[in-house]
Amino acid sequence: MTPAVALTVAGTDSGGAAGIAADLATFAALGVHGACVVTAVTAQDTTGIRDVHPVPLASVESQLDAVLDDLPVAAVKTGMLGTPEVVELLARHLAGRPLVVDPVLVATSGVVLGDEHVVAAYRAHLLPAATVITPNAHEAAVLLGRATDPATAAAALADTGPAVVLTGGGTRGTCTDWLALPGQRPVARTHRAVPTTNDHGTGCTFSAALAAHLARGADLDAAVHHAGLFTVRQLDVSRRWTLGRGRGPVAHTTPTGEPA
């Protein structure tokens, strides 16, 4: 059967945990064909990011044109974008499509992956074009320009146009994500926390799963629900392994590769 197509626009992670690697593996696990536009190449492993090389704007644009000219892209996910020009380019090309924006601005290690010009471009161009954005609490504070409680932050970001899933990871007890739709009260979605340090790439996996479910035709609420279940289950899989010297990769598929 012909699969639905999802596109990821993101950076590479040489360690295979986050970015394009996480997104394509997650799409495959969910039965969706993945196309990819690479925005940056990172030298990275489970211990951190050593180096980031942005891909030239013209190359990002021609990758995007090639995919959009040829494939029936049903949903798009953006991750690390790197420069304000790329953020603007995507807003121009992708507005009107089901669009999941994971505003990757700071790595877990604290390395800045999007400076203040990138943040300004997100605010002005990409957030208004997005269907749903998936910041964590830190990214939400950077995008809003102020720190506040997660429910208020989710509602304030939703007032700028997109639906918001403000993600709240954590390895003890429960995790709470806040779902806010424009003009509505935010709703808490609480699930069990998986006690694992193998969580590098979790945010990418969640937003890619969300895009995969939208590509398969789910409505937003169902897509958020299923992406959350998928992510928790993959974190459970990752508890069983030891990879690398730092924060290991979250599992994107099962160890045997069988469909999720």
Ligand SMILES: Nc1ncnc2c1ncn2[C@@H]1O[C@H](COP(=O)(O)OP(=O)(O)OP(=O)(O)O)[C@@H](O)[C@H]1O
């Ligand atoms: N240990 C965990 N147990 C259960 N769920 C988790 C855990 N860590 C993260 N999650 C869930 O994974 C999804 C992504 O959340 P998270 O806040 O980790 O993203 P992130 O900070 O953007 O990740 P990253 O920086 O790795 O890209 C959310 O639904 C969150 O609740």
Ligand SMILES: Cc1ncc(CO)c(N)n1
């Ligand atoms: C390429 C890339 N995208 C996203 C993240 C955030 O996890 C990362 N560490 N690297």
